[in-house]
Amino acid sequence: MRxxxxxxRQGRGWSQGRxxxxxxxxxxxxxxxxxxxxxxxxxLAFRIAALFDCRIEDVFTxxxx
Amino acid sequence: xxxxxxxxxSTALVLAAAIGVLAGTFGDDQFWLRAVVFGGCTLAPAYGxxxxxxxxxxxxxxxxxxxEETVEHDxxxxxxxxxxxDLVVVAGLGATALAVTGLRIDALDVLTAxxxxxFADVAARFTVLxxxxx
Numbered sequence: 695m696r697x698x699x700x701x702x703r704q705g706r707g708w709s710q711g712r713x714x715x716x717x718x719x720x721x722x723x724x725x726x727x728x729x730x731x732x733x734x735x736x737x738l739a740f741r742i743a744a745l746f747d748c749r750i751e752d753v754f755t756x757x758x759x
Numbered sequence: 760x761x762x763x764x765x766x767x768x769s770t771a772l773v774l775a776a777a778i779g780v781l782a783g784t785f786g787d788d789q790f791w792l793r794a795v796v797f798g799g800c801t802l803a804p805a806y807g808x809x810x811x812x813x814x815x816x817x818x819x820x821x822x823x824x825x826x827e828e829t830v831e832h833d834x835x836x837x838x839x840x841x842x843x844x845d846l847v848v849v850a851g852l853g854a855t856a857l858a859v860t861g862l863r864i865d866a867l868d869v870l871t872a873x874x875x876x877x878f879a880d881v882a883a884r885f886t887v888l889x890x891x892x893x
Contacts, residue, residue, distance in 0.1 A: 718824030722893060726830040731892040738828045 770809030838884035
C-alpha cells in the first residue's frame with residue numbers, strides 16, 4: 695500500500711523518531727511505513743489520519759488503484 | 760529498579776535450586792552432582808524467566824506505547840507462525856520416517872532437537888524479514 699506519510703511528516707518538519715513517538719510505535723515502524731513495506735493496523739491508520747488531520751484514504755492508497 | 764533486579768535474581772536462584780534438587784532426588788545416585796549440574800544449567804534460563812516477569816517492560820530508555828502495532832511485532836508474529844508450520848512438517852516427516860524404519864529415538868533427544876529447531880527457525884525467519892522489509 696502506497697502512502698504519502700514521508701511528505702506529510704517532512705511538511706511538519708518532524709523526524710521519523712518524532713513521528714514514531716507521536717504514534718506510540720518504533721522508529722523502524724515509521725521507516726517501514728514510509729517505504730510502503732508495512733501495512734498499519736486499522737487503529738494505527740486512524741491515529742495517523744487523526745495526527746495529520748485528514749482521512750485514512752488521503753494518506754494511504756491501495757496498490758493497483 | 761534495584762528491587763526488580765533482586766526479584767529476578769532471587770527467582771533464578773530459587774527456581775534453579777528447586778530444579779537441581781528435583782533432578783538430584785529423581786536420580787539413582789550422586790545426588791549433589793546431579794543437583795549442582797542441573798541447577799547450574801538452569802540458572803540462566805531461570806534468570807530469563809525472572810527478567811521476563813520483573814524487568815521486561817521496565818528496561819530501555821523509552822519503550823514504545825503500543826508495541827503490538829510495530830513492524831517488529833509483525834515480523835515476530837509471521838516468524839512464529841512460519842516456524843510452527845515448519846515444526847509440524849518436521850514432526851510429521853520424522854514420525855513417518857520412524858514408523859517406516861522402526862527406529863526408536865530417545866524422547867529427550869527429539870524434544871531438545873525440536874526446541875532448538877524452533878528457536879533457530881524463528882531467528883532465521885525474523886532476520887530475513889528484517890533485512891527484506893526494513
